[in-house]
Structure formats: structure tokens, C-alpha cells
Amino acid sequence: MKKIRILAIVGSLRKDSYNRQLALAAQEVIGDRAEFTLLEYQDIPFMDQDIEYPAPEAIKRVRDVVKYADGIWFFTPEYNHFFPGVLKNLIDWLSRPISDKEPPLLAGKPAAISGISPGMAGTSLAQDH
Template sequence: MEKTKILAIVGSLRKESFNRQLAMAAQAAIGDKAEFEILDFADVPMMNQDNEFPAPIAVKKAREKVKAADGIWFFTPEYNHFFPGVLKNLIDWLSRPISESEPPLLAGKPAAISGISPGMSGTGIAQDHLVTLISFLNMDVMNAPRLTVPNAMQQLDAQGKLQLTASAPYLEKQAESFLTFIQEHK
């Protein structure tokens, strides 16, 4: 039996972002129960219908990764009570038809959402906005459990690396729940 494939999409392009580190912690929580890959989409250009067909190479690569994935796990920061523009831009590309004969990739795809922030909201507001968008695109959203990690600065080690403390069991629960959620939708 083929292993479940989870594609993580981190809404921050910064190499050491808290949400990238949270995605890596999720990867560790998943362990060998599934294949887990973090999508690199820094080279995806701004959505422009003038350049839609044929899609830029970076968009084609991102689409191939999404198409091959059994589930998409979003890790979003919260910028001004919203998810980042780079994440919206990627989703805009992914929401478009691949060609005149191929539909968009996101419809029906299982999705989970997590986020970490230095503030008190733990990205809850951004996550709600993201759920609105991906629900509109007909993704199959696992609404519970969702993970919101507030006060990121209190969960860093001496080198500034994320060291989940109180949030670790919640991440593990979400990882197990998402694996089950994906299996139920296969």
C-alpha cells in the first residue's frame, strides 16, 4: 500500500519563520506514518491572467506537488489579522483551471490548518479567513482540531529555534487526526 502524501504549504517565505519551524515539527510528529514535504514556492510569480496559459514553470511545479498530495496542511502566519499575500497568490494560481480540459486541483482535497505567532491570537483570525477561502474553493477542510499557537517567543530555545512546549501534544493530536481524515477521504 502506498504511503499517504502530505504537502505542507507554509505562508511565510522566510527560511527560519516560526510557521516553517512548526511545519518541520509537524513533519517530525508524522514521522514515517506518511510522506511529508514542505512546498517551496518562493519563485511563483504574481498571478496574472496574461501569463496563465501556459502557466509559468514554478506554477506547474507547485501544481504537480499539489496534485500528487493526498492532503494539504497549511501553516499560516497572521499579518494584520489576515494570512499573507504570498499564500493568497499561490492559492489563486492553484484555484485556476490547469488547461481548458483540466479543472483546478484544490476541489475535494483534504486540508488542515495550523499557525504560530508572537502575539496572543496564535493566528486564529488568519486561519478563519483561510478557511473561508479554501472552503469557497471546495477543499475538504478538517475544522477540528486546528492548531493555534500564541506567544511564539515563549517557545524558543536559546538559539531562537522553536521548541514546542505546551503546544506539542496538540500538534501531535492534529497530525494523527489529519492522517485519519485523509484516510477517510481516499
């Protein structure tokens, strides 16, 4: 039977990120019941419509990984009651049509959101956005 392909996207670029650790813990719990991949996207540029078409190589690579996934699981911190700008930037890139032949990648893709924070409210506001 085909394994479900889950793509974990962590909203923190920090090496020792709690959210990254949470994603790795989820991976451990899931074990071999699903294919679990963590998206690396430190190298993507800021969204800039001047460089949108043709897309930079880093964006093409990230899009291929997202396209392959059956669903996305976001693990995000909260920055000033929102999710971090690096994640917003990634979502902005992914939200755009690839070309006039291919639709945006995120439309219709199942998604889940988790988050961890040393703060009392967890990451509820970030997740709400």
C-alpha cells in the same frame, strides 16, 4: 500499504519562520507514518491573467507537487488579521483551471490549517479566512 502523502504549505517565506519550524516539527512527529513534503514556492510570479496560459514553469512545478498530494496542511502566520499575500497569491494560482481538460487542483482536496504567532490570538483570524 500506501502512505498518505501530506503536502505542507507554509505561508511565510522567512528563512527562520516559526511556521516553517512548526511544519518541520509536525514532520518529525509524523515520522515515517506518512510521506511529508514541504512546498517551496518562492519563485512563483504574481498572479497575472496575461501570463496565466500557458502557465509559467514555476507554476507547472508547484501544480505537479500539489496534484501528487493526498492532502494539504497549511502552516500560516497572520499578517494584519489575514493570511500573508504570498499564500493568497499561491492559492489564487492553484484555484484556477489548468486547462479546459483539467479541473482546478484544490477542489475536494482535504486540508488542515495550523499557525503560530508571537501574538496573543495565535493565528485565529488568518485561519478563519
